[in-house]
Amino acid sequence: xxxxxxxxxxxxxxxxxxxxxxxxxxxxxxxxxxxxxxxxxxxxxxxxxxxxxxxxxxxxxxxxxxxxxxxxxxxxxxxxxxxxxxxxxxxx
Amino acid sequence: xxxxxxxxxxxxxxxxxxxxxxxxxxxxxxxxxxxxxxxxxxxxxxxxxxxxxxxxxxxxxxxxxxxxxxxxxxxxxxxxxxxxxxxxxxxxxxxxxxxxxxxxxxxxxxxxxxxxxxxxxxxxxxxxxxxxxxxxxxxxxxxxxxxxxxxxxxxxx
Amino acid sequence: xxxxxxxxxxxxxxxxxxxxxxxxxxxxxxxxxxxxxxxxxxxxxxxxxxxxxxxxxxxxxxxxxxxxxxxxxxxxxxxxxxxxxxxxxxxxxxxxxxxxxxxxxxxxxxxxxxxxxxxxxxxxxxxxxxxxxxxxxxxxxxxxxxxxxxxxxxxxxxxxxxxxxxxxxxxxxxxxxxxxxxxxxxxxxxxxxxxxxxxxxxxxxxxxxxxxxxxxxxxxxxxxxxxxxxxxxxxxxxxxxxxxxxxxxxxxxxxxxxxxxxxxxxxxxxxxxxxxxxxxxxxxxxxxxxxxxxxxxxxxxxxxxxxxxxxxxxxxxxxxxxxxxxxxxxxxxxxxxxxxxxxxxxxxxxxxxxxxxxxxxxxxxxxxxxxxxxxxxxxxxxxxxxxxxxxxxxxxxxxxxxxxxxxxxxxxxxxxxxxxxxxxxxxxxxxxxxxxxxxxxxxxxxxxxxxxxxxxxxxxxxxxxxxxxxxxxxxxxxxxxxxxxxxxxxxxxxxxxxxxxxxxxxxxxxxxxxxxxxxxxxxxxxxxxxxxxxxxxxxxxxxxxxxxxxxxxxxxxxxxxxxxxxxxxxxxxxxxxxxxxxxxxxxxxxxxxxxxxxxxxxxxxxxxxxxxxxxxxxxxxxxxxxxxxxxxxxxxxxxxxxxxxxxxxxxxxxxxxxxxxxxxxxxxxxxxxxxxxxxxxxxxx
Numbered sequence: 058x059x060x061x062x063x064x065x066x067x068x069x070x071x072x073x074x075x076x077x078x079x080x081x082x083x084x085x086x087x088x089x090x091x092x093x094x095x096x097x098x099x100x101x102x103x104x105x106x107x108x109x110x111x112x113x114x115x116x117x118x119x120x121x122x123x124x125x126x127x128x129x130x131x132x133x134x135x136x137x138x139x140x141x142x143x144x145x146x147x148x149x
Numbered sequence: 150x151x152x153x154x155x156x157x158x159x160x161x162x163x164x165x166x167x168x169x170x171x172x173x174x175x176x177x178x179x180x181x182x183x184x185x186x187x188x189x190x191x192x193x194x195x196x197x198x199x200x201x202x203x204x205x206x207x208x209x210x211x212x213x214x215x216x217x218x219x220x221x222x223x224x225x226x227x228x229x230x231x232x233x234x235x236x237x238x239x240x241x242x243x244x245x246x247x248x249x250x251x252x253x254x255x256x257x258x259x260x261x262x263x264x265x266x267x268x269x270x271x272x273x274x275x276x277x278x279x280x281x282x283x284x285x286x287x288x289x290x291x292x293x294x295x296x297x298x299x300x301x302x303x304x305x306x
Numbered sequence: 307x308x309x310x311x312x313x314x315x316x317x318x319x320x321x322x323x324x325x326x327x328x329x330x331x332x333x334x335x336x337x338x339x340x341x342x343x344x345x346x347x348x349x350x351x352x353x354x355x356x357x358x359x360x361x362x363x364x365x366x367x368x369x370x371x372x373x374x375x376x377x378x379x380x381x382x383x384x385x386x387x388x389x390x391x392x393x394x395x396x397x398x399x400x401x402x403x404x405x406x407x408x409x410x411x412x413x414x415x416x417x418x419x420x421x422x423x424x425x426x427x428x429x430x431x432x433x434x435x436x437x438x439x440x441x442x443x444x445x446x447x448x449x450x451x452x453x454x455x456x457x458x459x460x461x462x463x464x465x466x467x468x469x470x471x472x473x474x475x476x477x478x479x480x481x482x483x484x485x486x487x488x489x490x491x492x493x494x495x496x497x498x499x500x501x502x503x504x505x506x507x508x509x510x511x512x513x514x515x516x517x518x519x520x521x522x523x524x525x526x527x528x529x530x531x532x533x534x535x536x537x538x539x540x541x542x543x544x545x546x547x548x549x550x551x552x553x554x555x556x557x558x559x560x561x562x563x564x565x566x567x568x569x570x571x572x573x574x575x576x577x578x579x580x581x582x583x584x585x586x587x588x589x590x591x592x593x594x595x596x597x598x599x600x601x602x603x604x605x606x607x608x609x610x611x612x613x614x615x616x617x618x619x620x621x622x623x624x625x626x627x628x629x630x631x632x633x634x635x636x637x638x639x640x641x642x643x644x645x646x647x648x649x650x651x652x653x654x655x656x657x658x659x660x661x662x663x664x665x666x667x668x669x670x671x672x673x674x675x676x677x678x679x680x681x682x683x684x685x686x687x688x689x690x691x692x693x694x695x696x697x698x699x700x701x702x703x704x705x706x707x708x709x710x711x712x713x714x715x716x717x718x719x720x721x722x723x724x725x726x727x728x729x730x731x732x733x734x735x736x737x738x739x740x741x742x743x744x745x746x747x748x749x750x751x752x753x754x755x756x757x758x759x760x761x762x763x764x765x766x767x768x769x770x771x772x773x774x775x776x777x778x779x780x781x782x783x784x785x786x787x788x789x790x791x792x793x794x795x796x797x798x799x800x801x802x803x804x805x806x807x808x809x810x811x812x813x814x815x816x817x818x819x820x821x822x823x824x825x826x827x828x829x830x831x832x833x834x835x836x837x838x839x840x841x842x843x844x845x846x847x848x849x850x851x852x853x854x855x856x857x858x859x860x861x862x863x864x865x866x867x868x869x870x871x872x873x874x875x876x877x878x879x880x881x882x883x884x885x886x887x888x889x890x891x892x893x894x895x896x897x898x899x900x901x902x903x904x905x906x907x908x909x910x911x912x913x914x915x916x917x918x919x920x921x922x923x924x925x926x927x928x929x930x931x932x933x934x935x936x937x938x939x940x941x942x943x944x945x946x947x948x949x950x951x952x953x954x955x956x957x958x959x960x961x962x963x964x965x966x967x968x969x970x971x972x973x974x975x976x977x978x979x980x981x982x983x984x985x986x987x988x989x990x991x
Contacts, residue, residue: 078559079376085563086372087801088405098590099597105696105706107597107804110405130436130578132323132403133804135693137707138700140801206771207611214604221601236591237601244608251612254620261623265630305588 060095061103061141068096068111069146076143087134089144098133106141108134160300161231165222168238168293171286172219175245178202178282179212201282208283211248215241232304239301242294249287253279314473315363315390316355319383319414320398321406322369323805325426328456329398330366331813333466338366343382347727347957357466362473365392371406373413375526377730384526387419388511394472396465398424401431401438401453402806404578408570412482415449418512420476422468423451429458430806434587436580443577448479457811480512483569485562488554492547493517499543503536520544521551522559589806593690602694609682610713617675617717617748624670632663652846653839656910661838664902665827671748673823675717680818684810689802696800702782703789705729705800708738712781714822715745716774719950721822722747723957730800733793737785739957740966743946744781746774749901753941756905760923761934769935773942780943780973825953833948837899841907844868869911884940884978885933894940900947932985936978944974 063069071093074081088110089095099107110131136144181202186209218241225234256278263270278284318333320326330338334353343350351366367386368379375381387395397414399407414421425440444451452468454461484490496517501508507516519527521544531537551558596602640655682688688710696706707729715722719742726739754773758766789795848867865874865888873892881891889911897904909919912926923929929937945951945967955963 082374082376082559082563083371083801085560085567086374086406086409088409088567090564090567091560099593099693101597101599101693101697104700105693107593107693130402130431130574131405132400132806135689135800135802135804137696137705137800137802139705206768207615210604210611211608214601214608217601217604218595221595221598232586232591233594237595240592240595240605244605247609247612251615251620255615258620258623262626265623265626301591302588305586305591 058146059103059142060097060106060108060136060144060146061100061138063097063100063106063146063148065097065100068094068149070094070149071144072147073145074143075145076140080140080143084140084144088131089134094149095146103138104141105138106136108136110134160296161235164293164296164300165226165231165234165238168242168297169219169223169226171245171290171293172216172222172238172241175212175219175241175286176216178286179209179216182206182209182212182282201280201285203281208248211244212283215245215248218244235297235301239294239297242290242297245283245287245290246294248283249290252281252284252287256284313363314360315365315392316394316396316469316473317365317367317386317392318396318398319367319410320369321371321400321403321410321803323803324398324400324403324407325456326366326369326398327814327817328811329396329424329426329454329462329465330364332456332459332462334364336813343368346378346382348379348382355466355469357470360470362469365390370410372410373417374522375524381526384417387414387417393420393476394469395419395421396424396469397421398426401425401427402434403803404438404574405567405570408573409567411447412566412570415447415479415482416512416518417515418478418480420472420478421449422472423447423449424465425451425453426456428453429455432581436578439577439579443573446573446576447482449477478512480514483566485565486555489521489551489558489561489565492521492551495547496520496540496544499540503540504531504534507531507534517544518562521548522562523548587806592807593804596687596690597693602690606691606694609687613675613678613682614716616678617671618751621670621674625667628666628670629663632659632666637663649846653842657839657842658835660842660906661835664838664906665834668749668902669823669827672718672826673819675748676714676721676819676822677815679714679717680815680822681810683818684808684814686805686807689804692800692802693804699782702786704737704782704785705731705734707800707802708734708785711738711742712745712778715742715747717748717822718826719743719745719747719946720953721825723950723953724825727957731795733789733795734800736958736962737788737793739954740788740962740969741781741785743950743954743966743970744777744784744943746777746942747901747946749947750941752905753897753901754938756908756920757923757929757934757938760920761929762931765931769938773938776939777942780977784969784973828949833952834900834902837896837948838903838906840899841869841896841903841910844872845910869907873911884936884982885930886937887928890928890937894944897941898945898948900949901941902947904941932982935985936981939981940974940978942974943970943977945970 060069060071071089071091073091074084074089076084084090094111096109096111097106098109182205185202186206218237222234222237222241225231225237256275259278260270260275318326318330330351330353333355335356336353338351338353341350341352342348348368353364353366355362355364365386367383370377370380370383373380373384375384386392395414397407397411399411411421411423423443425438425443428438431438438453440451440453450468450472452461452465454465456462485493493514494517497513500513500516507513516527516531520531520541528541531540534540548558551561555561596605637655637659640659641651643651646654691713692706692709694706695709699706699708708726710728711722711725713722714725722742722745723739726735726742729735729738751770754770755766758769762769845867849871865871869892870888872895873888873890876891876895877886877888881894886894889908892911893904893908896907905919908923912919912922951963951967954966
């Protein structure tokens, strides 16, 4: 399903990116890569999303959201509706 | 961290409800503002508390927003999410303080303005300006805001 | 230590939001030369670092995520590094945005750059509950790493020392990423070919880097290589290998990027250590409320309302101070000078001084507005606003980010149009720049207040509010139309970093405010000033010759001036349907040049001072409530000012500036006419 429809607080894995070369590359460099894990912090679902890239190996437990969360070393990204529709994910 | 949780537990039962009630006052004031505005444009009927509550849509928006935030806070409170509840009230109070500050600054500015332009200054009007609803409620909100903010910063990063 | 005989040069690189500008300030003492990179509208900042008696030139590269050929900013950075060969590139890595910042660092290393890493924001990382073992990072990555806290200045002196050291001890780590056997083989093959057939190329760039870029299909490098004598051979070989790789590992470009990223993740995992039990993050908590579906928007609207209050009401004494000082005091002073011929007196007082005054009166409002806006931006709130509106904007095929230029436009359209640069997608950027002028800027407000106040009485406030809203609605509709026709394309949406909430930094805020206010001042210093002088000229002269400054005070006399004639012809033709008289028509004409002079030119036309203008208009019955409202709408929509058009031309080109001009005037005409039409039908007068 598109990232735009993912639920808040959930951890998802990126399955596919349906975008042109430029956007595709840009997303890759931001850490949005097929096979990577991402957590959805906030969504206007369906709509734009705020996500956090989760380092594959550092995230172990299933503990989700507040008040305690695993270390997030990368910042947050805001993805507009259009972009979020192009990223296909599956729940983990 | 145990310490801060303790502080939180002790105060939240008092602080949050007080703030929510304040928020509801804002809500009421907001509605009065709408009524006054409506009366102003159609020219019918008496203003309600017109000295204190202007028929200004902008301030009405702010007051209703504050009220809305407090309602959200109450919602979180009853859903047993006291931390989020406190966050909501703190933001609501923040908005309240901001509104009060703007009003105070605006009154001071108009006083200065009067001096510069050389017009006679209507002091009663100025004083009433400082007592306008968002300023009045804002004075009460200020210490509450400070307290809530302190608590919040102790329990978050 | 021997002094370097040639000037030493270093560059600062980093992804957005890592504190690069603050580091730049700390290194150069805040003084910088600001210009543009040649040929583009991207800002270039250069400063001087003085350390150990030496003077080092510091160039601030644009904030970039990588060094591809897909973006102008990245190409600028890349070309700068290759052509100007800085001695050191300081890559600023944010401790709270490790993966993305390190990705850039690795890309720089692969380009053969002498990098040192400035690990900034370590204090914020501690707050998040982790620490970075920078010594380990140093050993893993092979270049010096200096932890800093730019906001307090900690680590800056060590950074300066490290820079000096790195100038003399160059470290290069081109092989920082291992791409796996298959790809590495391909890389070696291409490297050989390059070294054989184009050794000059291998002198300029690391051969490995060229090989990687060719495998990635980098358009810029492919272009450069194909121009070489042996180019075709090299490219053919590369394409051959690309095909083979394609079968074995999938799209070569994606594979390479992924591998690079994997290396980043490896490094991060190795150097990060958790140090504290975690608490909730303040930013998260606040965001859960501020981006809340129901509460988020009212809060945002309230904040914007308070911003307006701050800009208009709190700056009022300053504006009046300027007004009194220039338009009254100075004006009368000049008029009182003996021995000057009448016309010169009037020219100086009513032309030049009035011109300057018309502009400076707006300065406080605009400055205050931008100040408030800059504070909100620095705190990080604006990104959340973009998030809130994105869903709505998406329906109009625009990115949520477009809301920012529109809001800036409420202060002054000129920097508003310029702010559209921040939007990545070209079509969306052009659309946003073209609709930004529909945001009702500060200069239009006096017109609303005077006309509305004179004719609409108590409903004036509501009317003004409705105009602001109308502006936004029209902007969205026009935006949608543009996106369906000229700038077609699916909304690529937008990607924005969401920085943690921070206390606003005074220097940042001050710089931003000054830059935007400066835009307004420039337009003021030129266009408006000239326009006012022109109005004066056309008011005191007419086809019958020179009429004298008395014309400025005699309504009858002024009908005979150029201004009067112009107005009457406009009123009887173009504006006859709207029922506006010649004075209103003339004011519109001059308003085309700059809105700021609409009110002052009206005052001249009625022969009164501006204070009495409202009463005079009300008495003269030149407007009915309906025509007044239509007039205000016209003012809202038609070209805001010459300076805005000039900015559109600057950003998009002459063609689009003309387009803007035409569509805005047409739209204004249509809307005003409709207002009058619909209003009459509904029974308004």
